[in-house]
Amino acid sequence: MQQLKARATETQRKTRIQVENEEKILDAALEEFSVHGFRGATIDRIATHAGMSKPNLLYYFRRKQDIYEALIARLLDTWLEPLRELDAVGDPLPELRSYIRRKLEMARDFPRESRLFANEMLQGAPRIKRLLETELKPLVDEKAEVLKGWMKAGRINPVDPRHLIFSIWSTTQHYADFDVQVQVILGPDRGAEGRFEDAARYLETLFLDGLRPKAGSAADAPRIRTL
């Protein structure tokens, strides 16, 4: 252990075993923390799931909190990548459409990461609040300006850009975080891939056109002055 520390002050070249085991541990920890949160997770279970003894695990990460923090550190970057790609120069609607799709893909491909993030939020983000302020907020501010620009140019409807971002986050992450509920309600008929495509199609319609039928659509008669 003292070697680990000594090396850390140098260039910290990692052993094969070190790389493998840290990966195993982080994977098992993600499984555990994403479901039970920080307090609900136990080192014992993480170690078992990672296929090693508890002291061995603690050789790589000295405290429970270190594992959690390692997990969180790599999370936020990945998590914000789709938003970073939102391009001010592109066409607004296709840009938004593909942002939504990228977020939905993340919910499909990294549900555990999504749940870990959700868990941290539910707890009031005690361990990443600062990161939210220094990394998340500036990015959102920047992209909110992009959206505002599009609105001023009349290229998308004028709405609060931050709330727009919230709604994209929440609708897409819902499929990871509330997966059980989604499955109960949709039934087992459609597989995961089918559900994904349905969700993508639905969200596209919602965000682009909303629910109000086009003026001049078929059965327009019965409505008086909707809303």
Added chain:
Amino acid sequence: MQQLKARATETQRKTRIQVENEEKILDAALEEFSVHGFRGATIDRIATHAGMSKPNLLYYFRRKQDIYEALIARLLDTWLEPLRELDAVGDPLPELRSYIRRKLEMARDFPRESRLFANEMLQGAPRIKRLLETELKPLVDEKAEVLKGWMKAGRINPVDPRHLIFSIWSTTQHYADFDVQVQVILGPDRGAEGRFEDAARYLETLFLDGLRPKAGSAADAPRIRTL
């Protein structure tokens, strides 16, 4: 304690003290479980927060799980009330508009309940999956039919009704479950009430009209064939 059990088999008339203390306990437990989940919560903290000793608390609820279950039992009913009120006979858009508003009000007025529910979902709903199947699913099925009817009549745009419901749930509950994040991003300028009104206004626009600008709006020129 044996008296408590004996009474339970009879008509279970509750003492004044019993009523008061159970209420105190459930309130403290909601606070604790909604943040830390089932495993992360401890009886000690719940007892302290309820202002009583741990054995005293356990006199009213014999096991940790009993408290959690009492909480969950009263939750789902309240939680589904807004959807129950969705009226097949009413006008579609105003009905949806007020459903969204009711859900948003619940997120504002019962954020702890929302987080408790979210926490249970994140864990895979081990304790209420059955309830979801017997209570939630039939209700959603019923309301999905209502929505389908409106779509067939051309009164709202045709979309997958279940995904529509998901998106209403996720966007509204987001304001309770991810409250920290929302506050970090929106800044402290607007108080809770202001944020609520902004969210309500935004969601109304989103769900009714989406982001695509009305045909014939001001700066239509630059777009080619959006999406």
Added chain:
DNA sequence: TTAGACTTTTATCAAACAGTCAAGATTTCG
């Protein structure tokens, strides 16, 4: 007012938990 029902506390327990230590096993590399 007092017996019996109800409530609270003190003391206690076994299991689970985060974390340590030193000794033994294995790998790496000159």
Added chain:
DNA sequence: CGAAATCTTGACTGTTTGATAAAAGTCTAA
């Protein structure tokens, strides 16, 4: 190879946790 570095383990520590038992205290209704 063989020694140094790295890795793994078993045994252990102090604390927290969920839960119980019994006794002491309080309330309430006849």
